[in-house]
Amino acid sequence: MLQIHCPYCRETRAEEEFCYAGEAHITRPPDPRGLSDEAWSAYLFLRKNPRGLHHEMWRHTAGCGRFLNATRNTVSNEMLETYAMGEQPSVPAPGEGEQR
Protein backbone atom coordinates (compact mmCIF):
# COMPACT_ATOMS: atom_id res chain seq x y z
CA MET A 1 0.00 0.00 0.00
CA LEU A 2 1.30 3.44 -0.90
CA GLN A 3 2.16 5.90 1.85
CA ILE A 4 1.16 9.39 0.77
CA HIS A 5 2.15 12.65 2.42
CA CYS A 6 -0.70 15.18 2.46
CA PRO A 7 0.79 18.67 2.07
CA TYR A 8 -2.22 20.19 3.81
CA CYS A 9 -2.52 17.83 6.80
CA ARG A 10 1.28 17.56 6.90
CA GLU A 11 0.96 13.87 7.66
CA THR A 12 1.96 10.72 5.81
CA ARG A 13 -1.09 8.47 5.63
CA ALA A 14 -2.06 5.15 4.04
CA GLU A 15 -3.24 5.04 0.42
CA GLU A 16 -6.71 3.96 1.53
CA GLU A 17 -7.38 7.49 2.84
CA PHE A 18 -6.86 8.85 -0.67
CA CYS A 19 -8.52 8.60 -4.06
CA TYR A 20 -6.54 8.79 -7.27
CA ALA A 21 -7.65 11.68 -9.45
CA GLY A 22 -5.66 11.33 -12.68
CA GLU A 23 -2.90 13.21 -14.44
CA ALA A 24 -1.97 16.58 -12.95
CA HIS A 25 -1.44 19.97 -14.59
CA ILE A 26 -4.12 19.57 -17.28
CA THR A 27 -5.71 22.93 -17.97
CA ARG A 28 -9.20 23.13 -19.40
CA PRO A 29 -9.03 24.99 -22.71
CA PRO A 30 -10.32 28.55 -22.18
CA ASP A 31 -12.43 28.47 -25.35
CA PRO A 32 -13.65 24.91 -26.07
CA ARG A 33 -15.86 26.11 -28.95
CA GLY A 34 -12.83 27.45 -30.74
CA LEU A 35 -11.07 24.08 -30.68
CA SER A 36 -10.84 21.56 -33.48
CA ASP A 37 -12.27 18.08 -32.84
CA GLU A 38 -8.70 16.76 -32.61
CA ALA A 39 -7.68 19.29 -29.97
CA TRP A 40 -10.83 18.70 -27.92
CA SER A 41 -10.31 14.93 -28.17
CA ALA A 42 -6.72 15.33 -27.02
CA TYR A 43 -7.85 17.38 -24.03
CA LEU A 44 -10.49 14.80 -23.11
CA PHE A 45 -8.72 11.52 -23.81
CA LEU A 46 -4.98 11.74 -24.40
CA ARG A 47 -2.89 11.25 -21.29
CA LYS A 48 0.86 10.92 -20.89
CA ASN A 49 0.58 7.49 -19.25
CA PRO A 50 4.37 7.33 -18.81
CA ARG A 51 6.38 4.31 -17.87
CA GLY A 52 8.38 6.16 -15.21
CA LEU A 53 7.84 9.48 -13.46
CA HIS A 54 4.26 10.73 -13.45
CA HIS A 55 2.77 13.94 -12.10
CA GLU A 56 -0.67 13.06 -10.82
CA MET A 57 -3.46 14.22 -8.55
CA TRP A 58 -4.83 12.52 -5.47
CA ARG A 59 -7.63 13.60 -3.18
CA HIS A 60 -7.36 13.15 0.57
CA THR A 61 -10.95 11.91 0.79
CA ALA A 62 -10.77 10.47 4.30
CA GLY A 63 -8.74 13.39 5.60
CA CYS A 64 -8.94 17.06 4.67
CA GLY A 65 -10.83 16.31 1.46
CA ARG A 66 -8.50 18.47 -0.63
CA PHE A 67 -6.80 17.66 -3.93
CA LEU A 68 -3.02 17.43 -3.98
CA ASN A 69 -0.31 16.73 -6.56
CA ALA A 70 2.25 13.96 -6.44
CA THR A 71 5.24 12.77 -8.45
CA ARG A 72 5.32 8.97 -8.55
CA ASN A 73 7.33 6.40 -10.44
CA THR A 74 4.73 4.21 -12.19
CA VAL A 75 7.06 1.20 -12.32
CA SER A 76 8.47 1.14 -8.78
CA ASN A 77 5.53 3.07 -7.20
CA GLU A 78 8.03 5.26 -5.36
CA MET A 79 6.42 8.55 -4.30
CA LEU A 80 9.08 11.21 -4.89
CA GLU A 81 7.10 14.19 -3.66
CA THR A 82 3.67 15.60 -2.99
CA TYR A 83 2.87 19.28 -3.38
CA ALA A 84 -0.10 21.56 -3.08
CA MET A 85 -2.45 22.42 -5.94
CA GLY A 86 -1.18 25.36 -7.93
CA GLU A 87 2.45 24.49 -7.23
CA GLN A 88 4.90 23.02 -9.72
CA PRO A 89 6.79 19.75 -9.24
CA SER A 90 10.41 19.93 -8.16
CA VAL A 91 11.15 16.61 -9.90
CA PRO A 92 10.57 16.91 -13.65
CA ALA A 93 9.65 13.84 -15.67
CA PRO A 94 12.06 12.83 -18.48
CA GLY A 95 11.61 14.93 -21.57
CA GLU A 96 9.96 17.64 -19.54
CA GLY A 97 11.53 21.05 -19.21
CA GLU A 98 11.82 22.77 -15.85
CA GLN A 99 9.48 25.46 -17.11
CA ARG A 100 6.15 23.76 -16.47
Next chain:
Amino acid sequence: MERSTRTRWTTRRPNNYSGLALLKHALRKHENWQRAWRSPEPKSAYDVVIIGGGGHGLATAYYLAKVHGITDVAVLEKGYLGGGNTGRNTTIIRSNYLWDETSRLYDFSLDLWEGLSQELNFNVMFSQRGVLNLGHTLQDMRDIERRVNANRLNGIDCEVLDTAQVQQRVPLLDCSPGRRHPVLGASWQPRAGTARHDAVAWGYARAADALGVDLIQQTEVTGIRCQGGRVLGVETGRGFIGAKKVACVAAGNSGVVAAMAGLKLPIESHPLQALVSEPLRPCLDTVIMSNAVHGYISQSDKGDLVIGAGIDAYNGYGQRGSFQLIEHTLQAICELFPAFSRVRMNRQWGGVVDTCPDASPIISRTAVDGLYFNCGWGTGGFKATPGSGYVFADTLAHDRPHLLAEAFSVDRFTTGALIDEHGAAGVAH
Protein backbone atom coordinates in the same frame (compact mmCIF):
# COMPACT_ATOMS: atom_id res chain seq x y z
CA MET B 1 21.19 -35.32 -16.11
CA GLU B 2 21.72 -38.51 -18.03
CA ARG B 3 18.11 -38.38 -18.99
CA SER B 4 18.36 -34.95 -20.53
CA THR B 5 21.44 -35.78 -22.59
CA ARG B 6 19.66 -38.78 -24.02
CA THR B 7 16.69 -36.71 -25.08
CA ARG B 8 16.94 -35.87 -28.76
CA TRP B 9 14.98 -32.80 -29.79
CA THR B 10 14.15 -33.03 -33.41
CA THR B 11 13.92 -29.94 -35.58
CA ARG B 12 11.15 -31.26 -37.76
CA ARG B 13 7.81 -29.56 -37.98
CA PRO B 14 5.56 -30.69 -35.11
CA ASN B 15 3.73 -33.91 -35.68
CA ASN B 16 0.04 -34.09 -35.19
CA TYR B 17 -0.94 -34.51 -31.56
CA SER B 18 -3.30 -37.44 -31.19
CA GLY B 19 -4.13 -40.36 -28.94
CA LEU B 20 -2.07 -42.59 -31.23
CA ALA B 21 0.95 -40.25 -31.01
CA LEU B 22 0.64 -40.25 -27.24
CA LEU B 23 0.68 -44.03 -27.20
CA LYS B 24 3.66 -44.15 -29.57
CA HIS B 25 5.66 -41.74 -27.41
CA ALA B 26 4.63 -43.55 -24.24
CA LEU B 27 6.18 -46.75 -25.64
CA ARG B 28 9.42 -44.78 -26.19
CA LYS B 29 9.33 -43.37 -22.65
CA HIS B 30 8.39 -39.91 -23.92
CA GLU B 31 11.99 -39.16 -24.86
CA ASN B 32 11.47 -38.03 -28.44
CA TRP B 33 8.80 -35.39 -28.24
CA GLN B 34 9.64 -32.76 -30.79
CA ARG B 35 9.86 -29.11 -29.80
CA ALA B 36 6.55 -27.34 -30.18
CA TRP B 37 8.18 -24.50 -32.11
CA ARG B 38 11.59 -23.38 -33.43
CA SER B 39 13.72 -20.62 -31.92
CA PRO B 40 15.10 -19.02 -35.09
CA GLU B 41 17.56 -16.16 -35.43
CA PRO B 42 15.72 -13.07 -36.68
CA LYS B 43 16.06 -12.34 -40.39
CA SER B 44 17.02 -8.85 -41.52
CA ALA B 45 13.51 -8.08 -42.78
CA TYR B 46 9.96 -9.45 -42.83
CA ASP B 47 6.70 -8.63 -44.54
CA VAL B 48 5.06 -8.23 -41.14
CA VAL B 49 6.61 -7.76 -37.70
CA ILE B 50 4.28 -8.24 -34.75
CA ILE B 51 5.34 -6.61 -31.47
CA GLY B 52 4.17 -8.73 -28.56
CA GLY B 53 4.08 -12.52 -28.23
CA GLY B 54 0.96 -12.85 -26.14
CA GLY B 55 -2.25 -14.57 -27.19
CA HIS B 56 -3.44 -11.71 -29.40
CA GLY B 57 -0.09 -11.32 -31.17
CA LEU B 58 0.32 -15.05 -31.74
CA ALA B 59 -3.27 -15.38 -32.94
CA THR B 60 -2.68 -12.50 -35.35
CA ALA B 61 0.41 -14.26 -36.72
CA TYR B 62 -1.46 -17.55 -37.06
CA TYR B 63 -4.41 -16.08 -38.96
CA LEU B 64 -2.08 -14.02 -41.18
CA ALA B 65 -0.39 -17.24 -42.24
CA LYS B 66 -3.43 -19.50 -42.26
CA VAL B 67 -6.15 -17.30 -43.75
CA HIS B 68 -4.14 -14.81 -45.79
CA GLY B 69 -1.09 -16.85 -46.79
CA ILE B 70 1.28 -14.23 -45.34
CA THR B 71 3.99 -16.35 -43.78
CA ASP B 72 6.99 -13.99 -43.84
CA VAL B 73 6.07 -12.89 -40.33
CA ALA B 74 8.03 -12.43 -37.10
CA VAL B 75 6.57 -12.16 -33.62
CA LEU B 76 8.92 -10.24 -31.31
CA GLU B 77 8.50 -10.88 -27.59
CA LYS B 78 10.59 -9.15 -24.94
CA GLY B 79 10.05 -11.93 -22.40
CA TYR B 80 8.61 -15.36 -23.09
CA LEU B 81 5.52 -16.28 -25.10
CA GLY B 82 2.31 -15.71 -23.17
CA GLY B 83 4.16 -14.35 -20.15
CA GLY B 84 2.24 -11.09 -19.93
CA ASN B 85 -1.49 -10.72 -19.47
CA THR B 86 -2.17 -13.97 -21.37
CA GLY B 87 -0.60 -15.86 -18.48
CA ARG B 88 -2.00 -13.58 -15.77
CA ASN B 89 -5.74 -13.36 -16.35
CA THR B 90 -8.59 -15.37 -14.89
CA THR B 91 -9.42 -17.07 -18.23
CA ILE B 92 -13.10 -16.16 -18.38
CA ILE B 93 -14.70 -16.29 -21.82
CA ARG B 94 -18.11 -14.80 -22.58
CA SER B 95 -19.78 -12.51 -25.10
CA ASN B 96 -22.62 -10.87 -23.17
CA TYR B 97 -21.63 -7.29 -23.98
CA LEU B 98 -24.17 -4.49 -24.29
CA TRP B 99 -23.60 -2.78 -27.62
CA ASP B 100 -23.95 -4.30 -31.09
CA GLU B 101 -20.34 -3.64 -32.12
CA THR B 102 -18.78 -5.25 -29.07
CA SER B 103 -21.16 -8.16 -28.74
CA ARG B 104 -20.61 -9.07 -32.41
CA LEU B 105 -16.84 -9.00 -31.95
CA TYR B 106 -16.84 -11.03 -28.74
CA ASP B 107 -19.45 -13.47 -30.03
CA PHE B 108 -17.40 -14.02 -33.18
CA SER B 109 -14.52 -14.78 -30.85
CA LEU B 110 -16.66 -17.21 -28.85
CA ASP B 111 -17.55 -19.01 -32.10
CA LEU B 112 -13.84 -19.43 -32.82
CA TRP B 113 -13.19 -20.68 -29.26
CA GLU B 114 -15.68 -23.48 -29.86
CA GLY B 115 -13.56 -24.97 -32.61
CA LEU B 116 -10.16 -23.83 -31.44
CA SER B 117 -8.71 -27.06 -30.02
CA GLN B 118 -9.48 -28.84 -33.31
CA GLU B 119 -8.25 -25.93 -35.41
CA LEU B 120 -4.91 -25.72 -33.60
CA ASN B 121 -4.53 -29.45 -32.85
CA PHE B 122 -3.81 -28.33 -29.29
CA ASN B 123 -6.15 -28.83 -26.35
CA VAL B 124 -6.93 -25.34 -25.05
CA MET B 125 -9.26 -26.91 -22.48
CA PHE B 126 -12.17 -24.67 -23.45
CA SER B 127 -14.88 -25.52 -20.97
CA GLN B 128 -18.34 -24.08 -21.58
CA ARG B 129 -19.42 -24.07 -17.97
CA GLY B 130 -21.46 -20.87 -18.25
CA VAL B 131 -21.11 -17.50 -16.59
CA LEU B 132 -23.39 -15.90 -14.01
CA ASN B 133 -23.29 -12.12 -13.50
CA LEU B 134 -24.93 -11.49 -10.15
CA GLY B 135 -27.30 -8.64 -9.34
CA HIS B 136 -27.41 -7.36 -5.75
CA THR B 137 -29.65 -4.33 -6.09
CA LEU B 138 -32.78 -3.41 -8.03
CA GLN B 139 -30.64 -1.22 -10.30
CA ASP B 140 -28.26 -4.14 -10.90
CA MET B 141 -31.25 -6.21 -11.98
CA ARG B 142 -32.53 -3.47 -14.31
CA ASP B 143 -29.07 -3.27 -15.90
CA ILE B 144 -28.92 -7.04 -16.21
CA GLU B 145 -32.35 -7.18 -17.86
CA ARG B 146 -31.35 -4.44 -20.29
CA ARG B 147 -28.11 -6.22 -21.16
CA VAL B 148 -29.75 -9.64 -21.53
CA ASN B 149 -32.41 -8.12 -23.83
CA ALA B 150 -29.69 -6.50 -25.91
CA ASN B 151 -27.81 -9.82 -26.04
CA ARG B 152 -30.89 -11.72 -27.18
CA LEU B 153 -31.55 -9.19 -29.93
CA ASN B 154 -28.00 -9.94 -31.10
CA GLY B 155 -28.64 -13.67 -31.02
CA ILE B 156 -26.46 -14.28 -27.97
CA ASP B 157 -27.61 -17.01 -25.59
CA CYS B 158 -28.49 -15.17 -22.40
CA GLU B 159 -31.24 -15.25 -19.87
CA VAL B 160 -32.19 -13.65 -16.57
CA LEU B 161 -32.30 -15.96 -13.56
CA ASP B 162 -34.09 -15.26 -10.30
CA THR B 163 -32.69 -15.98 -6.85
CA ALA B 164 -34.02 -19.55 -6.68
CA GLN B 165 -32.57 -20.40 -10.09
CA VAL B 166 -29.19 -18.99 -9.12
CA GLN B 167 -29.22 -20.96 -5.88
CA GLN B 168 -30.08 -24.12 -7.78
CA ARG B 169 -27.09 -23.67 -10.09
CA VAL B 170 -24.64 -22.66 -7.36
CA PRO B 171 -25.47 -24.41 -4.08
CA LEU B 172 -22.46 -22.92 -2.25
CA LEU B 173 -23.53 -19.35 -2.98
CA ASP B 174 -25.20 -17.68 0.01
CA CYS B 175 -28.48 -16.43 -1.45
CA SER B 176 -30.27 -15.96 1.86
CA PRO B 177 -32.11 -12.66 2.31
CA GLY B 178 -30.66 -9.97 4.54
CA ARG B 179 -27.05 -10.63 3.54
CA ARG B 180 -24.68 -7.77 2.91
CA HIS B 181 -24.82 -8.54 -0.82
CA PRO B 182 -28.26 -10.13 -1.35
CA VAL B 183 -28.49 -12.13 -4.58
CA LEU B 184 -31.58 -10.83 -6.37
CA GLY B 185 -30.81 -12.68 -9.57
CA ALA B 186 -28.25 -12.98 -12.32
CA SER B 187 -27.65 -13.04 -16.03
CA TRP B 188 -26.70 -16.46 -17.36
CA GLN B 189 -24.77 -17.24 -20.53
CA PRO B 190 -24.49 -21.02 -20.97
CA ARG B 191 -21.99 -20.89 -23.88
CA ALA B 192 -19.53 -18.89 -21.80
CA GLY B 193 -16.81 -20.55 -19.77
CA THR B 194 -13.07 -20.77 -19.27
CA ALA B 195 -9.99 -22.04 -21.11
CA ARG B 196 -6.41 -22.88 -20.25
CA HIS B 197 -4.57 -19.58 -20.74
CA ASP B 198 -1.07 -20.96 -21.41
CA ALA B 199 -2.42 -23.52 -23.85
CA VAL B 200 -3.97 -20.77 -25.94
CA ALA B 201 -0.59 -19.04 -26.36
CA TRP B 202 1.21 -22.34 -26.93
CA GLY B 203 -1.40 -23.63 -29.37
CA TYR B 204 -1.29 -20.49 -31.52
CA ALA B 205 2.52 -20.38 -31.27
CA ARG B 206 2.93 -23.98 -32.41
CA ALA B 207 0.42 -23.63 -35.23
CA ALA B 208 1.91 -20.32 -36.43
CA ASP B 209 5.43 -21.74 -36.29
CA ALA B 210 4.35 -24.74 -38.35
CA LEU B 211 3.15 -22.33 -41.04
CA GLY B 212 6.56 -20.61 -41.12
CA VAL B 213 6.14 -17.74 -38.68
CA ASP B 214 9.34 -16.87 -36.75
CA LEU B 215 8.73 -16.59 -33.01
CA ILE B 216 11.57 -14.56 -31.53
CA GLN B 217 11.63 -14.39 -27.75
CA GLN B 218 13.84 -12.37 -25.40
CA THR B 219 13.94 -9.59 -27.98
CA GLU B 220 12.61 -6.23 -26.91
CA VAL B 221 11.60 -3.57 -29.40
CA THR B 222 13.36 -0.35 -28.46
CA GLY B 223 12.33 1.87 -31.36
CA ILE B 224 10.23 2.12 -34.49
CA ARG B 225 11.94 3.50 -37.59
CA CYS B 226 9.73 5.62 -39.81
CA GLN B 227 10.46 7.76 -42.85
CA GLY B 228 8.14 10.07 -44.73
CA GLY B 229 5.13 8.90 -42.76
CA ARG B 230 5.83 5.25 -43.52
CA VAL B 231 7.15 2.54 -41.25
CA LEU B 232 10.50 0.94 -42.17
CA GLY B 233 11.00 -1.50 -39.32
CA VAL B 234 11.84 -1.82 -35.66
CA GLU B 235 14.97 -1.36 -33.58
CA THR B 236 15.51 -4.24 -31.19
CA GLY B 237 18.03 -5.42 -28.65
CA ARG B 238 19.38 -7.63 -31.48
CA GLY B 239 19.60 -4.92 -34.11
CA PHE B 240 17.32 -3.42 -36.74
CA ILE B 241 14.64 -5.60 -38.32
CA GLY B 242 13.00 -4.24 -41.44
CA ALA B 243 9.26 -4.64 -42.02
CA LYS B 244 6.70 -3.63 -44.60
CA LYS B 245 4.09 -3.64 -41.87
CA VAL B 246 4.45 -3.40 -38.11
CA ALA B 247 1.61 -4.53 -35.86
CA CYS B 248 1.70 -3.60 -32.18
CA VAL B 249 -0.11 -5.92 -29.78
CA ALA B 250 1.68 -4.94 -26.59
CA ALA B 251 -1.25 -4.59 -24.14
CA GLY B 252 -0.14 -2.56 -21.10
CA ASN B 253 2.92 -1.21 -22.89
CA SER B 254 1.07 -0.08 -26.04
CA GLY B 255 1.43 3.57 -25.10
CA VAL B 256 5.18 3.15 -24.73
CA VAL B 257 5.43 1.55 -28.18
CA ALA B 258 3.18 4.21 -29.71
CA ALA B 259 5.49 6.91 -28.38
CA MET B 260 8.37 5.26 -30.29
CA ALA B 261 6.55 6.23 -33.49
CA GLY B 262 5.61 9.66 -32.17
CA LEU B 263 1.97 8.64 -31.67
CA LYS B 264 -0.31 9.10 -28.68
CA LEU B 265 -3.06 6.67 -27.72
CA PRO B 266 -6.07 7.34 -25.49
CA ILE B 267 -4.90 4.60 -23.16
CA GLU B 268 -3.92 4.44 -19.51
CA SER B 269 -2.14 1.44 -17.99
CA HIS B 270 -3.28 0.05 -14.66
CA PRO B 271 -2.29 -2.89 -12.46
CA LEU B 272 -4.87 -5.68 -12.29
CA GLN B 273 -4.53 -8.51 -9.80
CA ALA B 274 -5.66 -12.08 -9.45
CA LEU B 275 -4.99 -14.93 -7.07
CA VAL B 276 -5.51 -18.67 -6.73
CA SER B 277 -6.18 -20.88 -3.76
CA GLU B 278 -4.85 -24.26 -2.83
CA PRO B 279 -6.47 -27.04 -4.94
CA LEU B 280 -9.86 -28.20 -3.67
CA ARG B 281 -12.18 -30.99 -4.65
CA PRO B 282 -14.70 -29.95 -7.31
CA CYS B 283 -17.15 -27.52 -5.69
CA LEU B 284 -17.86 -24.82 -8.27
CA ASP B 285 -18.82 -25.85 -11.80
CA THR B 286 -19.52 -22.46 -13.29
CA VAL B 287 -18.13 -18.91 -13.28
CA ILE B 288 -19.53 -16.34 -10.85
CA MET B 289 -18.99 -12.64 -11.42
CA SER B 290 -20.24 -9.66 -9.52
CA ASN B 291 -19.60 -6.13 -10.71
CA ALA B 292 -21.03 -4.61 -7.56
CA VAL B 293 -18.61 -6.32 -5.18
CA HIS B 294 -15.65 -6.33 -7.57
CA GLY B 295 -15.01 -10.03 -7.59
CA TYR B 296 -15.21 -13.03 -9.88
CA ILE B 297 -14.45 -16.63 -9.16
CA SER B 298 -14.23 -20.00 -10.86
CA GLN B 299 -12.55 -23.32 -10.15
CA SER B 300 -9.81 -24.50 -12.47
CA ASP B 301 -9.55 -28.08 -13.70
CA LYS B 302 -6.66 -28.45 -11.28
CA GLY B 303 -9.03 -27.61 -8.43
CA ASP B 304 -7.78 -24.21 -7.32
CA LEU B 305 -10.19 -21.34 -6.98
CA VAL B 306 -9.26 -18.60 -9.45
CA ILE B 307 -10.24 -15.19 -8.11
CA GLY B 308 -9.91 -11.83 -9.79
CA ALA B 309 -9.91 -8.36 -8.31
CA GLY B 310 -10.47 -4.88 -9.71
CA ILE B 311 -7.83 -2.58 -11.16
CA ASP B 312 -5.86 -0.13 -9.09
CA ALA B 313 -7.19 3.36 -9.79
CA TYR B 314 -3.71 4.78 -10.33
CA ASN B 315 -1.57 4.30 -13.45
CA GLY B 316 1.09 1.66 -13.06
CA TYR B 317 3.50 -0.50 -15.01
CA GLY B 318 4.70 -2.65 -12.09
CA GLN B 319 3.18 -6.12 -12.46
CA ARG B 320 1.68 -6.02 -8.98
CA GLY B 321 -1.07 -4.06 -7.25
CA SER B 322 -2.30 -2.75 -3.94
CA PHE B 323 -2.99 -5.19 -1.16
CA GLN B 324 -6.20 -3.49 -0.05
CA LEU B 325 -7.82 -4.37 -3.38
CA ILE B 326 -7.16 -8.05 -2.74
CA GLU B 327 -8.61 -7.63 0.73
CA HIS B 328 -11.80 -6.01 -0.59
CA THR B 329 -12.24 -8.73 -3.20
CA LEU B 330 -11.77 -11.53 -0.69
CA GLN B 331 -14.18 -9.88 1.75
CA ALA B 332 -16.79 -9.96 -0.98
CA ILE B 333 -15.99 -13.53 -2.00
CA CYS B 334 -16.30 -14.69 1.62
CA GLU B 335 -19.62 -12.86 1.94
CA LEU B 336 -20.92 -14.61 -1.16
CA PHE B 337 -19.33 -17.99 -0.35
CA PRO B 338 -19.04 -18.38 3.44
CA ALA B 339 -17.75 -21.92 2.82
CA PHE B 340 -14.57 -20.46 1.28
CA SER B 341 -13.67 -18.37 4.32
CA ARG B 342 -11.00 -20.81 5.48
CA VAL B 343 -9.57 -21.70 2.07
CA ARG B 344 -5.88 -20.82 1.92
CA MET B 345 -4.58 -18.75 -0.94
CA ASN B 346 -1.59 -20.02 -2.86
CA ARG B 347 -0.39 -17.28 -5.19
CA GLN B 348 -1.20 -13.69 -6.06
CA TRP B 349 0.09 -11.67 -9.02
CA GLY B 350 -0.61 -8.66 -11.18
CA GLY B 351 -0.62 -7.72 -14.83
CA VAL B 352 -0.67 -4.36 -16.58
CA VAL B 353 -3.89 -3.67 -18.47
CA ASP B 354 -4.35 -0.99 -21.13
CA THR B 355 -7.67 0.71 -20.51
CA CYS B 356 -9.52 2.96 -22.95
CA PRO B 357 -11.85 5.76 -21.87
CA ASP B 358 -14.87 3.81 -23.19
CA ALA B 359 -13.74 0.34 -22.03
CA SER B 360 -13.64 -0.93 -25.63
CA PRO B 361 -10.54 -1.95 -27.58
CA ILE B 362 -8.67 -0.15 -30.35
CA ILE B 363 -8.08 -2.15 -33.56
CA SER B 364 -6.79 0.40 -35.96
CA ARG B 365 -4.53 1.75 -38.61
CA THR B 366 -2.55 4.83 -37.58
CA ALA B 367 -1.29 8.09 -39.04
CA VAL B 368 1.90 6.19 -39.96
CA ASP B 369 1.51 4.04 -43.10
CA GLY B 370 2.10 0.38 -42.36
CA LEU B 371 1.81 0.76 -38.58
CA TYR B 372 -1.18 -0.83 -36.88
CA PHE B 373 -2.34 -1.09 -33.29
CA ASN B 374 -4.46 -3.67 -31.52
CA CYS B 375 -4.75 -2.62 -27.90
CA GLY B 376 -6.96 -1.14 -25.23
CA TRP B 377 -8.52 -4.48 -24.32
CA GLY B 378 -8.30 -3.38 -20.73
CA THR B 379 -9.42 -5.91 -18.19
CA GLY B 380 -11.04 -8.40 -20.55
CA GLY B 381 -8.84 -9.22 -23.51
CA PHE B 382 -8.32 -12.93 -22.98
CA LYS B 383 -11.82 -13.91 -24.11
CA ALA B 384 -11.27 -12.02 -27.34
CA THR B 385 -7.97 -13.67 -28.26
CA PRO B 386 -9.14 -15.66 -31.32
CA GLY B 387 -11.49 -12.98 -32.67
CA SER B 388 -9.01 -10.19 -32.05
CA GLY B 389 -6.27 -12.06 -33.90
CA TYR B 390 -8.61 -12.93 -36.76
CA VAL B 391 -9.92 -9.43 -37.45
CA PHE B 392 -6.52 -7.81 -36.87
CA ALA B 393 -4.85 -10.18 -39.34
CA ASP B 394 -7.54 -9.35 -41.87
CA THR B 395 -7.04 -5.62 -41.22
CA LEU B 396 -3.28 -6.00 -41.71
CA ALA B 397 -3.54 -8.13 -44.82
CA HIS B 398 -5.90 -5.78 -46.65
CA ASP B 399 -4.84 -2.46 -45.12
CA ARG B 400 -8.46 -1.67 -44.26
CA PRO B 401 -10.47 -2.49 -41.17
CA HIS B 402 -12.24 -5.84 -41.01
CA LEU B 403 -16.00 -5.36 -40.87
CA LEU B 404 -16.06 -6.30 -37.17
CA ALA B 405 -13.12 -3.99 -36.43
CA GLU B 406 -14.43 -0.88 -38.21
CA ALA B 407 -16.10 0.59 -35.15
CA PHE B 408 -12.95 0.15 -33.06
CA SER B 409 -10.76 2.58 -34.98
CA VAL B 410 -8.86 5.09 -32.87
CA ASP B 411 -10.76 7.79 -34.80
CA ARG B 412 -13.79 7.21 -32.60
CA PHE B 413 -12.26 9.38 -29.89
CA THR B 414 -12.34 12.30 -32.30
CA THR B 415 -15.66 11.62 -33.99
CA GLY B 416 -17.32 10.89 -30.65
CA ALA B 417 -18.64 7.47 -31.69
CA LEU B 418 -17.56 5.87 -28.42
CA ILE B 419 -18.67 2.36 -27.48
CA ASP B 420 -19.26 2.57 -23.76
CA GLU B 421 -18.90 -0.90 -22.30
CA HIS B 422 -18.21 0.06 -18.69
CA GLY B 423 -21.29 -1.86 -17.61
CA ALA B 424 -20.33 -5.09 -19.32
CA ALA B 425 -16.56 -4.78 -19.12
CA GLY B 426 -16.30 -2.79 -15.89
CA VAL B 427 -14.83 -5.20 -13.49
CA ALA B 428 -15.81 -8.30 -15.26
CA HIS B 429 -13.47 -10.34 -17.34
